[in-house]
Amino acid sequence: GAVVSQHPSRVICKSGTSVKIECRSLDFQATTMFWYRQFPKKSLMLMATSNEGSKATYEQGVEKDKFLINHASLTLSTLTVTSAHPEDSSFYICSARDLGSSGANVLTFGAGSRLTVL
Amino acid sequence: AQKVTQAQTEISVVEKEDVTLDCVYETRDTTYYLFWYKQPPSGELVFLIRRNSFDEQNEISGRYSWNFQKSTSSFNFTITASQVVDSAVYFCALGTGSARQLTFGSGTQLTVLP
Numbered sequence: 001g002a003v004v005s006q007h008p009s010r011v012i013c014k015s016g017t018s019v020k021i022e023c024r025s026l027d028f029q030a031t032t033m034f035w036y037r038q039f040p041k042k043s044l045m046l047m048a049t050s051n052e053g054s055k056a057t058y059e060q061g062v063e064k065d066k067f068l069i070n071h072a073s074l075t076l077s078t079l080t081v082t083s084a085h086p087e088d089s090s091f092y093i094c095s096a097r098d099l100g101s102s103g104a105n106v107l108t109f110g111a112g113s114r115l116t117v118l
Numbered sequence: 119a120q121k122v123t124q125a126q127t128e129i130s131v132v133e134k135e136d137v138t139l140d141c142v143y144e145t146r147d148t149t150y151y152l153f154w155y156k157q158p159p160s161g162e163l164v165f166l167i168r169r170n171s172f173d174e175q176n177e178i179s180g181r182y183s184w185n186f187q188k189s190t191s192s193f194n195f196t197i198t199a200s201q202v203v204d205s206a207v208y209f210c211a212l213g214t215g216s217a218r219q220l221t222f223g224s225g226t227q228l229t230v231l232p
Contacts (some may be wrong), residue, residue, distance in 0.1 A: 034219060043122075043209065043224045065136060107182075107213075108219060109155070109163035 002098035006110030021079045021113045023094030029074035030096035038091040050077040085115040121146045122212050124223035139195045139226045141210030149212040152193040158206045200230045
């Protein structure tokens with residue numbers, strides 16, 4: 001089945017630094033990937049839709065200059081948290097849809113990346 | 119606008135008990151998809167089921183079963199003979215159109231005690 005890999009799974013950084021999280025579709029091509037954020041014991045909130053070869057589409061209230069998304073290839077999307085602050089600490093999850101599979105409407109999620117900003 | 123409500127924040131059961139997780143959704147779209155995902159402590163979201171809006175057949179998969187009722191906009195999930203390994207947060211989600219995006223409920227933390 002479709003597999004989505006996220007890296008790193010955990011990252012700790014100092015306030016003011018930037019952190020990059022990678023999301024890869026391992027055995028399929030994904031023209032669109034989605035980035036979600038999850039606070040402790042909370043639901044997943046869609047942050048943005050990452051589109052291969054074009055600009056990402058951000059949800060209302062998400063700072064595009066804060067959360068930079070680059071979808072450089074059909075198998076890789078990156079989320080960069082710029083000038084991170086403690087309030088950016090969260091669990092970030094990406095997802096993608098394998099259009100070539102019979103379950104084309106099923107999103108496959110990565111294992112998530114837990115960011116802690118000190 | 120889409121909305122998914124999981125009224126049960128936390129549920130605790132003893133092993134071998136049956137448990138039902140409720141999900142109520144709102145959408146104006148006539149074509150939509152409903153999903154259940156499991157999130158164990160490791161954090162990864164595990165896909166459990168997808169149901170199309172035009173298919174109200176209930177489904178059973180091993181100890182899992184789902185009851186989809188459009189009349190009440192509900193898509194409830196039942197685990198029969200629960201096991202400790204079923205302990206996780208369960209999310210109900212709604213996708214519309216091409217299901218490119220999902221709207222998630224707030225999740226239900228299920229704890230199965232030995």
